[in-house]
Amino acid sequence: MLRILKGTTLAVAALSSAGAGYEMLAASGDAVRYPVPGQRVDIGGYSLHLLCLGQGSPAVILDAGLGGTSRDWVLVQSRLAADTRVCAYDRAGMGHSDPGPELRSPARIADELQRLVKSAGVPGPYVLVAHSLSGKSARLFAAAHPDVVAGMVLVDTRSEKIDAATPPDEAEAFAVALKRRANLLTLARKLGLVRLLGSILTDVPSLPPGVATEMALLQTQPQSLRATTAEGLARSTDDAALNSVSLGEIPLVVIAAGDSMASIPGWAEAQEELSALSREGRLVVAEGSSHLVQIDQPEIVIDAVLSVLDAARKVE
Numbered sequence: 024m025l026r027i028l029k030g031t032t033l034a035v036a037a038l039s040s041a042g043a044g045y046e047m048l049a050a051s052g053d054a055v056r057y058p059v060p061g062q063r064v065d066i067g068g069y070s071l072h073l074l075c076l077g078q079g080s081p082a083v084i085l086d087a088g089l090g091g092t093s094r095d096w097v098l099v100q101s102r103l104a105a106d107t108r109v110c111a112y113d114r115a116g117m118g119h120s121d122p123g124p125e126l127r128s129p130a131r132i133a134d135e136l137q138r139l140v141k142s143a144g145v146p147g148p149y150v151l152v153a154h155s156l157s158g159k160s161a162r163l164f165a166a167a168h169p170d171v172v173a174g175m176v177l178v179d180t181r182s183e184k185i186d187a188a189t190p191p192d193e194a195e196a197f198a199v200a201l202k203r204r205a206n207l208l209t210l211a212r213k214l215g216l217v218r219l220l221g222s223i224l225t226d227v228p229s230l231p232p233g234v235a236t237e238m239a240l241l242q243t244q245p246q247s248l249r250a251t252t253a254e255g256l257a258r259s260t261d262d263a264a265l266n267s268v269s270l271g272e273i274p275l276v277v278i279a280a281g282d283s284m285a286s287i288p289g290w291a292e293a294q295e296e297l298s299a300l301s302r303e304g305r306l307v308v309a310e311g312s313s314h315l316v317q318i319d320q321p322e323i324v325i326d327a328v329l330s331v332l333d334a335a336r337k338v339e
Contacts, residue, residue, distance in 0.1 A: 046215035057237045059119050061093075066138040072119035073112045073143050077104030081148040081173040081335050083328060084140070085111040088155025088178075088314075089258070090251040092118035092241045095154065097234055098321035103328055110145055112136075114157075116250025118241045127253035128260040129159035136164055147171030150331050152324070154178040154317060156258055159265060162300075166268045173338070174274040174331035175301075178316050178324060179283050179309075182293035183262035194259075201255045205248040212243045229318060268300070274334035275304035276327040280312045280319075303334065 061074030074093055075082075083103055087095040093111035103109045114132055115123025123135060140149070148171050153161035158180025165172040189197075211217050221236035230238070241247060277298040284291045298306040307327060312319040 046213060046218060053240065057240070062143070063119065063121075064139055064143045066135060066142050069115065069121040069123055071112055071115060071121070071135065071139050073110055073139060073145075074100075075108060075110040075143075075145065076100055077106070077108050079107030080146070081150050081332060082108040082110060082140075082145055083150045083152055083332070084136070084145075085109065086114070086136070086151070086153045086157040086161060087111075087117075088157055089255055090117075090242055090247075091154065092238065092247075094118070094234065094238045094241060095315070096317060097230070099152075099317050099324050099328075102321075102325055106329060107332060108145070110140075110143075112139060114250070114254075116246050116253070118247070122246050122250060125253060126257050126260065127250060128257040129156075130163055130261045130264065132157070132160040132254075133163040133167060136160065137168060148173035148335070150174040150176070150328065150335060152176045152178065152328055153180055155314065156181050156254065158297075159183070159258070159261065162265060162268050162270070163261060165270060165273070166264075169271065172273060173335035175270065175276075176324065176327045176331055177275070177277045177297055179278060179280040179294075179314050180297065181258070182297055183259070183265045184293045184296060185287070185289055186259045186262050188289050198256055201252045205252050208243045208248055209245065212240075217243045270301035270304070272302045274331040274338075275301040276331055277304065277306045278316055278323060278327055279306060279308050280314050280316050281308060281310040282313050284308060 059072065061072060063070040064073050072093065085093070085096045085100060087093065092113050096111045100109050100111050113120040115121065115127070115135060123131070150173055151161040151164065153175070155178070158177045161175060161177070165175065208217070217239050218236060221232060221239045275298065277294055279291070279294040284294070294306055298304040307323065309316045309320050309323050317324045
């Protein structure tokens with residue numbers, strides 16, 4: 024038994040060493056393999072990554088969910104760029120962006136987005152397309168700058184009503200899980216497992232392997248894991264302010280993932296309430312889709328954005 028234990032320990036150590044060596048060697052070529060598209064924009068002491076395609080107005084701003092990056096919109100952005108200017112960005116600490124100051128609250132993220140579009144010279148009006156947790160910062164942006172928001176598409180976004188209904192022990196379990204996830208992914212990244220498993224770790228098997236691996240690598244950078252944890256822990260910070268936010272009469276489409284509607288208590292009612300935030304709002308259910316609707320069924324997101332653009336242009 025001692026010999027077996029010793030042999031197993033040596034084998035694990037050898038595999039760990041090999042994995043770490045593989046990761047270091049492969050990472051040295053990432054700059055060439057995965058060049059940074061677009062530009063980095065200084066917003067006041069730190070820079071955010073921004074990729075804009077196409078021409079036209081209103082400009083569409085794409086914001087990924089918790090842990091996501093601008094690459095989450097790879098199946099959506101280029102197709103929308105045939106109709107108007109479309110900009111995807113990485114929030115502070117994520118993707119190719121610099122880390123930003125704590126607290127990583129929805130209100131801070133909304134303020135950083137305003138500084139980004141201003142500094143980058145992306146003129147309004149804007150159609151905001153937000154996935155998951157970023158729906159909160161998009162709504163706060165609209166509340167602070169109603170004159171430049173022409174429309175909105177919320178893709179399976181989290182509502183403050185869900186937070187209010189979450190029991191304290193469940194909220195604490197989420198915080199623990201966030202930190203544990205960061206630790207596990209840090210180890211997996213060091214051992215080269217993220218690079219090897221790519222689409223399995225990011226749960227995007229429908230994407231080409233190279234794109235899925237790039238997404239996984241961006242999401243598991245040390246600074247990205249820290250930012251993801253910080254955003255998750257601060258997700259309820261501005262819920263009280265969101266309770267009073269109305270979207271007036273701007274064109275609004277709320278897309279709810281079929282999986283979320285079926286598996287998360289209260290999600291269906293919360294999505295209905297989100298669609299009622301505007302007198303021009305409507306709800307679309309992406310049947311059979313996971314939370315990542317923009318990857319599972321990108322055509323639903325594309326159609327929703329085009330319909331909002333069309334409605335916004337008629338108002339102009």
